[in-house]
Amino acid sequence: MSLRLDGDVIRFEGQCRVEDTETLVALLHKAPEAKLDLAACQGMHAAVVQAMLAFGRPVVAWPTEGFLKDHLAPALAGLRPTKL
Amino acid sequence: MNDDLLPHFLIEGRDLTEQAAHDLQMLARGPDKIALDSCFRAIHTLKGSAALFDLPPMVRLLHAAEDLLGAMRSGATADPAALPALIEVVDQTDRWLDELAASAVLKTGAEQVEKRLAALMGRAPPPEASDTDPVTTRLGGVAIRYTPRADCYFAGDDPLAIIRAVPGLVDLRIAPREPFGDLARYDPFTCNLVMEAVSTAERGAVEAALRLVADQVVLSELAQTASVETVEAEVRTLRVAAERVDHLSDLTDELVIAKGGLALLAAQAERLAEGHVLAQALRAQQARLDRLVGELHGTVGRIRQAPLAPLFNRFPRLVREVARSLGKTVSFEVEGGETEVDKAVVDGLYEPLLHVLRNALDHGIETPAMREASGKSAASALRLSARSAGDRVVIEVIDDGAGMDPRRIQDMALARGLIDESQAAALDDRAALELIFLPGFSTAATASDLSGRGVGMDAVRSAVARLGGRVEIASQVGKGSTIRLVLPISMALTKIMVVTCSGERFGLAIEGVAETARVAIGQLTPVRDTEAFVLRDQVVPLVHLADLVGASRPTRPEVLRVVVAKVGDESVGIVVDAVVDRLDATIRPMSGLLVNAPGVNGSTLLADGTVLMVLDLQELVG
Known part of the structure; x- marks a missing residue:
């Protein structure tokens, strides 16, 4: 289990794979105010990243893993996705 | 301040300011897209590197200059005041680099300088100093x-x-x-x-x-x-510490000497019973080594060669500053910076050239008013040029100023007690001009702050001589002067003839030797207080090497061994005891006490470890 809703926060843990995307989208629909906690995330599929971009939820904690921290976090932090 | 990176920044910064200054010089001649692009890149990179250090005024100023260049590139502006302003910015950056090199910080007042120059460029500095480009x-x-x-x-x-x-x-x-x-x-x-x-x-x-x-x-x-336009022209380069190249060069020199030992071995082998085959094999090896060492020496010599441009590019700013302080208007041109010479020559020329240029600005070039009064344009032309001529490089500083009056120079030398009346009377115009090279000539009270810092033309001459070169001078009253430095391009191998005289060995550069001859005593003809002999219908005067080097002449043999040398356009016979060897060697300039020893070109080490003095025939006989 790599995604779970913990109160107001969706926690990403370990590897978030393509098959987790459906779960994530369901959680995002289910909890429209939920924020994202990526601290324990070790890897992320592009489909998961895309869902994050689409829904544009605030991130409360960024990953510590090398690539996610160095490249993905800046790539996402700089974007303010437009909700159309 | 990032101390580790500062030395690199200083080297890179100099290169970039030089590049930018060069590009601006090209732009001053007319629109030039390549120069404009290149200048933009240089300023852009310089700004990026400066941002690594705590240099807000420099970064802001360069940023403004970059904006201006960007606008010029896109055709958004064609302000004629832009170029002079940009030149000032590049000069100022160069000055700041000087300050950084000296004390690692910019002097106080940098902000004021920055504001003034930014205003000159017609742009306000951007509010954020640490503007960061997108990566x-x-x-x-x-x-x-x-x-x-x-x-x-x-x-x-x-x-x-x-x-x-x-x-x-x-x-x-x-x-x-x-x-x-x-x-x-x-x-x-x-x-x-x-x-x-x-x-x-x-x-x-x-x-x-x-x-x-x-x-x-x-x-x-x-x-x-x-x-894209410049990629092909760029030469791949590698920065290597000069000491390593010097070490490589020393090792190569030693290899040349060690190689010479093989000839001795071959000669020894030849004397052994049955040694002929061994001697031949040794000689064959030696020939091969000869070729390889020659190539190695040539390659190392070329590593040591560097273009004059970095040296030359330091002068435009200095010339502008000096001219401004003297109230003179000068159009300074530099050409031939691509000429390559030994790095030692490049390094040793800054002081002498600076002095020659200052002299030209201070004494040669007249004030605009004086120039106009004598029917010249108010702006004077000063040119620094270099060209290679065979194995020499000729560097000239040419001004169109007042020129030097040989008679006045002669009077000044007389007044300063450097020559006496009888010497003065014997001087022709050219010899009189040469008086400025006498120690003590230009340190006199008439010299201004700029050129009279106790460094005279004599210092220029000896600095150039240390590099194996000479200084020539030409001047026309009212038209201007030319100071010409002629220097070796490389410290390459020289072919040397080894002769003996009074039991000592001396080297003569073979390039000055025409031939050797045996002359019987009976063939000599007395000419005034010396002797001469006839060689193929030409009368050749004789001098004795023993006299030239201050040794005593040996008892006169029946047949004299004579080395016929070309001195200027004339042949001179030099009597030696014997010609003992010919070899390739690197002539090192004399150092220490012997720096100014007359008639000595330099020295070289022989295979047996002894030092051979190599004589300068031109100077000894001339």
Whole structure:
């Protein structure tokens, strides 16, 4: 289990794979105010990243893993996705 | 302040200011897109590097200059005041680099200087000092635009994993390809991303990492469009510590000496019973070594060669400053900076050239009013040029100033007690001009602050002589003067003839030797207080090497051994005891007490470890 809703926060843990995307989208629909906690995330599929971009939820904690921290976090932090 | 990086920044900064100054000089002659692009790049890089240090005024000023150059590139501005302002900015940057080199900080008042120059360029400095470019524009590398196919998730691709595998990734941006639309109907399995990234790796490596999605990727090399015209002209270079090259050069010299030992061995082998075969084998080896060592020496010599441009490019700013302080208007031109000479020569020429240029500005060039009064243009022309002539480089400083009056120079030398009346009477114009090279001539009270710092033309001459060169002078009253420095391009191998005289060995550079001859005593003809002999219908005067080097002449043999040397256009016979050897050697300039020993070109080490003095026939006999 790599995604779970913990109160107001969706926690990403370990590897978030393509098959987790459906779960994530369901959680995002289910909890429209939920924020994202990526601290324990070790890897992320592009489909998961895309869902994050689409829904544009605030991130409360960024990953510590090398690539996610160095490249993905800046790539996402700089974007303010437009909700159309 | 980042201390580790500062030395690198100073080296790089000098190169870049030189480049920018050179480009601006080209632009001053007329529109020049290549120079404009090159100048823009130099300023841009300089700004980027300066931003690594705590130098807000420098960064802001360079930023403003970059903006101005950018506007000029796009044709948005063609302000004629822009070029002089940019030249001032580059000069100021160079001055700041001087300050950084001296004390690692900018002097106080840098902000005022910055504001003044920014105003000159007609632009206010940007408010943020630490403006950071997007990485993509500052770094070279490969830009990647990857637009994964919409069905790639179904196909099992993870575009993020693919981009992650690209080596040297420095900047990643991820954005939706199209707006996501109604999130209630969000489709998690249709890819709607576009990824942009920069890689510092080679294009080939980037292509390899993306080969499976090559149809979805567009690559472009950053800054390629701007530099495409100059890429081919750029020479690949490597910065190497000068000491290492010097060490390599010393080792090569020693190899030349060690190689010489083989000839001795061959000669010894020859004397052995049955030694002939061995001697021949040794000689064959020696011939091979000869060739290799010669090539090695030539290659090392070329490593040591460097263009004069970095040296020459330091002068325009100094000339402008000196001219301004003297209230003179000078158009200074530099040419031949691409000429390559031994690094030792480049390094040793700054002081002498600076002095010659200051002299020209101070004493040679007249004030604008004086020039106009004598029917000249108010602005004077001063030119620093270099060209190679065989194995020498000729560097000239030419001004169109007042010129030097030989009679006045002679009077000044008389007044300063450097020569007496009888010497003065014997001087022709050319010899009179040469008086400025006498120690004590230009340190006199008439010299101004600028050129009279106790450094006279005598210092110029001896500095040039130490580099194995000479200084010539030509001047026409009212028309201007030319100071010409003639220097060796490389400290290369010289062919030397070894002769003996009174039991000592001396070297003579073979280039000055025409031939050797045996002359019987009976063939000599007395001519005034000396003797001469006839060689192929030409009368050749004789001198004795013993006299020249201050040794006593040996008892007169029946047949004299004579080395016929060309001194100027004339042949002179030099009587030696014997010609003992010919060899290739590197002549080292004399150092220490012997620096100014007359008639000595330098010295070289022989195979047996003894030092051989190499004589300068021109000076000894001339």
